[in-house]
Amino acid sequence: MSPTELSADLLHASDRTSLSKDSFKRAFIDNLFYTQGKFLQVATHKDYYQALAYTVRDRLLYRWVSTATAYTGQVSRTVSYLSAEFLMGPSLGNTLINLGILDEVRQAVGELGLDLTDLLDQEAEPGLGNGGLGRLAACFIDSLATLELPALGYGIRYEHGIFYQTIVDGWQVENTDNWLRYGNPWEIRRPEWSVEVKIGGFTETYTDTEDRHRVRWVPAKTVVGVPFDSPIPGYRVNTANTLRLWSAEATQSFDFEVFNRGDYLGAVNKKVTSENLTKILYPNDETPQGKELRLEQQYFFVACSLHDMIRILKGQGGSIERFHEKFAVQLNDTHPAIGVAELMRILVDDYLLPWNDAWSITTQTFGYTNHTLLPEALERWPLDLFRRLLPRHLELIFEINERFLHDVRVAFLGDEARVRALSLIDETGERYVRMAHLATVGSHAVNGVATLHSDLLKKDVLADFYALSPQKFHSITNGVTPRRWLALANPRLCELFRETIGDGWAKELDQLRRLERHADDAAFAERWRAIKLDNKRQLADLIVQRTGIEVDPESMFDVQVKRIHEYKRQHLAVLQIIAMYHRLKSDPNAEVLPRTFIFSGKAAPGYAIAKLMIRLITAIGDVINYDPEVRGRLKVVFMPNFSVTTGQRIYPGADLSEQISLAGKEASGTGNMKFAMNGALTIGTMDGANIEICEEVGSDNFFTFGMTAAQVEERRRAGYDPREVIEANPELHAVVELIRNGLFSRGDTELFKPIIDGLLWHDTYMLAADYASYSDCQLEVDRAYRDTARWTRMSILNVARSGKFSSDRSIQEYADKIWKVTPVSVPLL
Ligand code: BZD
Structure with missing residues (x-):
C-alpha cells in the first residue's frame, strides 16, 4: 500500500469525514471538548461556533487533500489569481451550502439544543478588502472551484481588515477591525513553504564565470512570508481549491545577527518592523498617495506568490522555461503589477535567461484586469520611493520601457507625443512609474469589467495601447456567485x-x-x-x-x-x-x-x-x-x-x-x-x-x-454651468436652499457648505x-x-x-479567452 492509500484508508476508518448526522454530532461534541476544552453545558456561543467550524472543516479537508493530490498528479495549467484584497465574508454558511449539508447540520445542532443561525452569527468576518474589487476576487475563487478549474488565490493576510464603522452623533467613526481575535478555524499555517523576500539596498554589476556582465541585488533587509491556506470548496463538486494569504514575519537569521551584537531591543524592533508589513489593509480613497508601506505590501505578496509557483513547478519536475505553460497569472488591478518586473528579475538575474526569452515567458504568463477609469485612481509610484524599495526592479522597468518605446517609435514614426503618452514613466512633473502601463505592456491580455468600461478603456485611458495592440483587449463583464x-x-x-x-x-x-x-x-x-x-x-x-x-x-x-x-x-x-x-x-x-x-x-x-x-x-x-x-x-x-x-x-x-x-x-x-x-x-x-x-x-x-x-462628454465640452441648471429648476433650487440655510444642521450654515459649494461651483459629477x-x-x-x-x-x-450575472459565466469567459484552462475533475481518495 502506498503512503497515500494508507492514509486514505485510515481516514475512512475515522469519523471525521462522515456526513451522517450521528457521526457529525459526535464529532461536534468531540471538537467542543478537544479544541475548545468545554462541555456542552458550559460552552459559550463562540465555543459552539468554533467547534462547529472545526467539525465542518474536517469534512472539507478530505476534499482539499484529494484536490491537492489530483493536481499534483497532472500538469494542466493552473490559474493564479493575484489580488491585494479578498473580501471573503464568513465561511461557515457558505461551506455548508457548497458541501450540500446545510439542512443536515441544522438538524444535528438542533438536536443538541442549538440554533444554527445563532452559531453562524458568531463568525467574525474577514474584511480583507475595500469593496467591489475585493469582493469580486472572492466570488471568482468560488466560481473557479465550482467549475473545477485548478486555481490558487494569492493575497495578503492582513491582521486588521477594513475598519469597523460606527456612527457617532451622525458622523462616521473608524474602529480597528480585529477579525483574528478568537482565532481563525479555516486557515492552516504552512511555515514549511515560507519565502524570504528582499527589500531595499542597491544593485551592483559583476562578471560571471562565462565572462558575462550580470547584475546582483544587494538588499537592505529580508522579510519572511509565511503562507496561511484556506480551503475554497466548489459547489457540489469534490474540488476544494486553496486561498493562500501571506503574513510577514521577521527572519531568524537577521534577528540573531543583531542580537549577537548585543542589541537585544534593536533585534526585537526589527522583528516588529517586519511584521508591520501585513498589519493593516489600506482603505482606498481613489487617490493613492505614494504610501511606501503599500508598495512594500504589494511587492511582498507578489514575490512570495511567484516564488511559490516556481516551487510548485519544480516539484512537478517542470523547467522554468515552461513557467507560462504551468501558470496563468491574473493581476486584479495594478496592485500586483510589480509581478511583471519580479518575474523578469527572477528569469534574467536568478535563472540567467536571455532577455527575449524571459520577456516572452512573462508576457505569456500575465493577464491584467482594470477596474477604474478615474485617472486619479490609477496607481503611480514616485521614482525615488520606487528606487529606495526596489532598485533592481526600477532598472528592469527602465529596460522594459526602452525596448517597448523603441517598438512604439517604429510603429508610429515621428510621433514623440505618442511615445510620451505610452511610456511606463510619467515625466510630466515629478517622475512616476505608471503601474497600469507596466501591467498592460507585461500582459498578453487586458480586460475591462463591463462592456462600456472596456470600450472606454480602449477609447480613453489605454487608447494608445489599443492602437498599438488591439488584439490584447478583451471585455469580461463581472458576475457574482x-x-x-x-x-x-x-x-x-x-x-x-x-x-x-x-x-x-x-x-x-x-x-x-x-x-x-x-x-x-x-x-x-x-x-x-x-x-x-x-x-x-x-x-x-x-x-x-x-x-x-x-x-x-x-x-x-x-x-x-x-x-x-x-x-x-x-x-x-x-x-x-x-x-x-x-x-x-x-x-x-x-x-x-x-x-x-x-x-x-x-x-x-x-x-x-x-x-x-x-x-x-x-x-x-x-x-x-x-x-x-x-x-x-x-x-x-x-x-x-x-x-x-x-x-x-x-x-x-x-x-x-x-x-x-x-x-x-x-x-x-x-x-x-x-x-x-x-x-x-x-x-x-x-x-x-x-x-x-x-x-x-x-x-x-x-x-x-x-x-x-x-452625452456627459458632450455636455462638458459645451461648457457646463451647474448654477444655470439649479436656477432654472425651482424644485432643485428650493432643495439646495433648505440645506444651505441650515434646516439639516440646526441653523449652522457652514456644516454642509463644502457639499453645496461643490454642487454650485464645480459639480464634477x-x-x-x-x-x-x-x-x-x-x-x-x-x-x-x-x-x-x-x-x-x-x-x-x-x-x-x-x-x-453569475460569476460562473465570467470565469468561464476568462478560462476560454484569457487563461486557456480546462477543468480537472477530482476523485476522492
Ligand atoms: O471594482 C470596483 C469598481 O469601482 C466597480 O465598478 C467594479 O464593479 C469592481 C469590480 O470590478 N473598484 C474597487 O472596488 N476598487 C477598490 O476597492 C480599490 C482598492 C484599493 C485601491 C484602489 C481601489
Whole structure:
C-alpha cells in the first residue's frame, strides 16, 4: 500500500469525514471538548461556533487533500489569481451550502439544543478588502472551484481588515477591525513553504564565470512570508481549491545577527518592523498617495506568490522555461503589477535567461484586469520611493520601457507625443512609474469589467495601447456567485425556486429563465410578494436593532449600499429625498407613496467630502424621521458598517436598487447584480453593468434616467454651468436652499457648505444635470409600485433574466479567452 492509500484508508476508518448526522454530532461534541476544552453545558456561543467550524472543516479537508493530490498528479495549467484584497465574508454558511449539508447540520445542532443561525452569527468576518474589487476576487475563487478549474488565490493576510464603522452623533467613526481575535478555524499555517523576500539596498554589476556582465541585488533587509491556506470548496463538486494569504514575519537569521551584537531591543524592533508589513489593509480613497508601506505590501505578496509557483513547478519536475505553460497569472488591478518586473528579475538575474526569452515567458504568463477609469485612481509610484524599495526592479522597468518605446517609435514614426503618452514613466512633473502601463505592456491580455468600461478603456485611458495592440483587449463583464448571494442570503426565495424549477439554477444560473412562465401566475406572484415581505420584516428588525429607527415593512425599501463616493452620487439621492419631503410639507395631504430610504457604506477615512455625505444622510434622517407631519411616510436610515454579512441581509429585503453613478464613472458595479437577482428593480444610469442588466431584463423592467457617457462628454465640452441648471429648476433650487440655510444642521450654515459649494461651483459629477431626469424617473417608480401586480411581474422577470450575472459565466469567459484552462475533475481518495 502506498503512503497515500494508507492514509486514505485510515481516514475512512475515522469519523471525521462522515456526513451522517450521528457521526457529525459526535464529532461536534468531540471538537467542543478537544479544541475548545468545554462541555456542552458550559460552552459559550463562540465555543459552539468554533467547534462547529472545526467539525465542518474536517469534512472539507478530505476534499482539499484529494484536490491537492489530483493536481499534483497532472500538469494542466493552473490559474493564479493575484489580488491585494479578498473580501471573503464568513465561511461557515457558505461551506455548508457548497458541501450540500446545510439542512443536515441544522438538524444535528438542533438536536443538541442549538440554533444554527445563532452559531453562524458568531463568525467574525474577514474584511480583507475595500469593496467591489475585493469582493469580486472572492466570488471568482468560488466560481473557479465550482467549475473545477485548478486555481490558487494569492493575497495578503492582513491582521486588521477594513475598519469597523460606527456612527457617532451622525458622523462616521473608524474602529480597528480585529477579525483574528478568537482565532481563525479555516486557515492552516504552512511555515514549511515560507519565502524570504528582499527589500531595499542597491544593485551592483559583476562578471560571471562565462565572462558575462550580470547584475546582483544587494538588499537592505529580508522579510519572511509565511503562507496561511484556506480551503475554497466548489459547489457540489469534490474540488476544494486553496486561498493562500501571506503574513510577514521577521527572519531568524537577521534577528540573531543583531542580537549577537548585543542589541537585544534593536533585534526585537526589527522583528516588529517586519511584521508591520501585513498589519493593516489600506482603505482606498481613489487617490493613492505614494504610501511606501503599500508598495512594500504589494511587492511582498507578489514575490512570495511567484516564488511559490516556481516551487510548485519544480516539484512537478517542470523547467522554468515552461513557467507560462504551468501558470496563468491574473493581476486584479495594478496592485500586483510589480509581478511583471519580479518575474523578469527572477528569469534574467536568478535563472540567467536571455532577455527575449524571459520577456516572452512573462508576457505569456500575465493577464491584467482594470477596474477604474478615474485617472486619479490609477496607481503611480514616485521614482525615488520606487528606487529606495526596489532598485533592481526600477532598472528592469527602465529596460522594459526602452525596448517597448523603441517598438512604439517604429510603429508610429515621428510621433514623440505618442511615445510620451505610452511610456511606463510619467515625466510630466515629478517622475512616476505608471503601474497600469507596466501591467498592460507585461500582459498578453487586458480586460475591462463591463462592456462600456472596456470600450472606454480602449477609447480613453489605454487608447494608445489599443492602437498599438488591439488584439490584447478583451471585455469580461463581472458576475457574482449565486451560492452566497442567493442560496445563502435568500433561503425563502430559493425554496420557491426549488419547488418551481428545481435546484439546477445554483450551478447554471440561466435556468432561472424557467421562472418566466410563472410571471403571470397570480398564486405564484402572491407567494413571491409574501417572501419579499418576510425578507423586509427581517431587515426591519435588523434596522431597529442597529439604529433604533423603526421602519414599516409595508413601505417601499429604496436602497443604496456601496462605498461612499462623489461619483456614486449618494448625494443625488439625498437631494431627491429632500424634494419629496418638501412636497409633503407643502401639502400634508399629498398622496405620497411611503418609502424607506436605506443607505449603507464606508467612506475612506481621509476622504472628507465622503464623510460629510454620511453626515448629510444622517442629518436628513434626524429631521424627516421625527417630523410628525410626515407621519412615518418617509424614513431615512443609515445602516452602520456595511460588509458582506450586512449585505447578505440587505439585498433580499430591497424593493428598489439605486445605481445612480454619473455615466462613464462606475466600471461595472456588482451590487447592482446582487439586487437584481434578489428581485429588486433598478433605478439607474446607463453606466457600467447597469447597461447590460437593462439589456437582459428588458427596458420595461428597469428604470433608466440621466445622460449617457457620450452625452456627459458632450455636455462638458459645451461648457457646463451647474448654477444655470439649479436656477432654472425651482424644485432643485428650493432643495439646495433648505440645506444651505441650515434646516439639516440646526441653523449652522457652514456644516454642509463644502457639499453645496461643490454642487454650485464645480459639480464634477453633474448632479444638477441629471437631477430632473432622476426626479421624473422616481415618479415613474412610484406609479409602477402602486400597481402591485405590475411590480411583482417586473420583479420576477428581473430574477428570471439575471442568469448572465453569475460569476460562473465570467470565469468561464476568462478560462476560454484569457487563461486557456480546462477543468480537472477530482476523485476522492
Ligand atoms: O471594482 C470596483 C469598481 O469601482 C466597480 O465598478 C467594479 O464593479 C469592481 C469590480 O470590478 N473598484 C474597487 O472596488 N476598487 C477598490 O476597492 C480599490 C482598492 C484599493 C485601491 C484602489 C481601489
